[in-house]
Amino acid sequence: MSKSALNPSITPPKSPLTCEIAVIGSGPGGAITACLLAEAGRDVLLIEEGSHFALESCPPFSQLELEQKYRNGGLTAAFGKPKIQYVEGRCVGGGSEINSGLYHRTPPEILEKWQTEFAVDALSETELLPHFEACEQAVTVCKLPGKPPLASLKLHQGAVSLGWQSLEVPRWFRYQEQTDASPTPKGTRQSMTETFIPRAINAGCKLLTNTRIYLIRQQGKQWFIKGDYLGNIETKQAVEIQAETLFICCGAIQTPALLRRSGITNNIGNSLQMHPTVKVIAQFNETVNSVDMGVPVHQVKEFAPRFSFGCSISSPPYLAVGMTDHPQYRQQVDENWQKMAIYYAMITGSGQGSVRTLPGFRDPLVRYRLTQQDLKDLSEALQKLSQLLFEADAKILYPSISNFPRLTQPNELKQIPETLPKSQTNLMTVHVMSSCPMGENLEKCAVNSFGKVHGFNNLYISDASLLCTAPGVNPQGSIMAIARRNALKFLGKL
Ligand SMILES: Cc1cc2nc3c(=O)[nH]c(=O)nc-3n(C[C@H](O)[C@H](O)[C@H](O)COP(=O)(O)OP(=O)(O)OC[C@H]3O[C@@H](n4cnc5c(N)ncnc54)[C@H](O)[C@@H]3O)c2cc1C
Known part of the structure; x- marks a missing residue:
């Protein structure tokens, strides 16, 4: 202990x-x-x-939080093609x-x-x-009393510019009275x-x-x-x-x-469900990230319930993990992390999974099977999210697909296949x-x-x-x- x-x-x-x-x-x-x-x-x-x-x-x-408060340090996966990382x-x-x-x-x-x-x-x-x-x-569910993080505003800006519905999501948070000029409201989850x-x-x-x-x-x-x-x-x-x-x-x-x-x-x-999620790291010319960025609060619900978009925690360690699909650009995180943020496209999913125990093993075997429609929805969601990010002035996009080129302009979006490749796509979820x-x-x-x-x-x-x-x-x-x-x-x- x-x-x-x-x-x-x-x-x-x-x-x-x-x-x-x-x-x-x-x-x-x-x-x-x-x-x-x-x-x-x-x-x-x-x-x-x-x-x-x-x-x-x-x-x-933080890393310490992963060690103290997550099961298996956050390393848990549902088996299937592709497998889906989940956390508890x-x-x-x-x-x-x-x-x-x-x-x-x-x-x-x-x-x-x-x-x-x-x-x-x-x-x-x-x-x-x-x-x-x-x-x-x-x-105490409430909205942020101050200005949302810049990376969150980028998502909102891209959606508004495309005429898509974007909303600020309330959180269970108790905020302190602002005593300094800091733009980030301080509070307690x-x-x-x-x-x-x-x-x-x-x-x-x-x-x-x-x-x-x-x-x-x-x-x-x-x-x-x-x-x-x-x-x-x-x-x-x-x-x-x-x-x-x-x-x-x-x-x-x-x-x-x-x-x-x-x-x-x-x-x-027998009927495990989740929200399979694909991510993309966006790099902008200007600063969108900071050590005290906090939690981005916007979500784009234009295509809900089929899929929605949001912005994730984007601290340098999270960006470094996200960049493992593009190892040749790993140094971008060291040099430019303030200009980078992680965005996600989450589908509701029609697939199903199971939880089984195995004799002699402490952890259960978790399986999840995505349907062909799920793979198509993930692909469409990734394309639309990428379109939104270019609209918000992103200069480079790194999707969470291994051995896939980074995207530098909107006309490259057609390179995203109609069905995401099972063997290369890295999916995760925090909702089971x-x-x-x-x-x-x-x-x-x-x-x-x-x-x-x-x-x-x-x-x-x-x-x-x-x-x-x-x-x-x-x-x-x-x-x-x-x-x-x-x-x-x-x-x-x-
Ligand atoms: C990183 C992350 C971000 C998320 N973000 C959001 C968000 O923004 N909004 C939102 O709505 N949801 C979010 N979720 C999901 C949300 O946290 C979960 O849906 C919710 O916590 C599930 O509640 P629960 O009561 O089902 O179980 P859990 O919160 O999983 O709690 C179960 C507890 O049971 C304990 N336990 C398990 N097995 C045993 C055992 N055999 N003996 C004794 N104890 C045991 C576990 O240690 C755990 O503490 C997020 C989840 C994660 C991991």
Whole structure:
């Protein structure tokens, strides 16, 4: 355990622990569930595999953050052609501690699709509205009070010039009053360790960190939970917990892995979805980047839900990684990083993946198959994004396709093939979901409309796994609202 980790509430655990409700996983789904149940006076134990770090324990988007707060240092991939790099948080607060905080409500047409195709009850826009509003207030969703970063404005400028719809996306952020003339507003990301987790602890929830659960088993009316306490560097320590009710909130990859390892497999881990994303580094003649650039806030939604564009974190280490597809131009990052930024085109995707456990392996096998249409959409999205960037005065573009020439003028865009080459294209995603979809359609769904696992008593899921399909927008807003709705339903307060 790192020295900068905060003390967990229980360390090391004395087995067996007992509680009324165990919540496994402390990302947005788990933190909100634990908080609302504890605030209702229930006896809750929140269990987290990662350590409890203060938000400011490391600079955002740094190497140290990758080591402290990401699973496997951020090196995880879904196998397929092409394979897709994905990342997961592994710390108290989960992905909310490392993400960009860009907030969207679930689009109404997506809610309609989930109600029709998956038979989810009580999920209309009107029914979700109070949950969106309550979560927005709890994590302070707001727009940037000052000027957005220059690289973000470039995206907006290109879109406006082409007549395409571009919007500034609000974030869960609390901004300070500006005391200096700095153009970048300073603030604090309202992650789970800043919001729902302290509330849960204040309400009496116990937090057990550094504890990885690998098996759950129901015997009579009790759930028996087996795990390893990883806080002692020298040895693992076995942990056993008994609970009457169990919420699994380990995220869209680890939730199906834990359930499948425990022999619970019906519609679990068969329908993984994501937002496959292709990137392009743009180089301008003028400065667009700086050490304190922060998170770009514009997104172009002209072609949504099929695809959207945005600007990524573009610090020199991120640019250096992005440039691995063009190693001959690597020195451009050292010499010109202030004039460079990373942009992305994200598709909603019609492909599907799976999560499977392998005997003897800790990490699950994750597979994802892009459809031919996905490869075409990615290509069209990359072409349109490149067109926009030239419109915004970019001088050189480096797409994330290995052995592909850099582009220096708009008429070279036709070199981007109609279908992106599977063996050369490097795709990634930070949005994984839908591995245990909710609803009353028993052919497709793992859990009912409110997260209770079909065929089991006192077993619930509350995390990104529940979203029936990829929403086409940043997903945490949907995860939070649905977690709140389901916790209130469990408490009989909906
Ligand atoms: C770099 C990055 C940027 C992102 N940007 C945005 C954004 O701007 N806007 C947005 O809406 N979304 C964003 N996301 C996505 C968002 O963070 C996730 O969708 C969200 O965190 C998922 O919440 P969750 O509750 O499903 O699970 P997670 O946040 O993944 O949390 C699950 C937790 O469970 C723990 N866990 C897993 N297995 C076990 C086990 N066996 N035992 C005990 N504990 C376990 C994990 O350590 C983790 O802490 C981003 C994600 C990343 C990684």
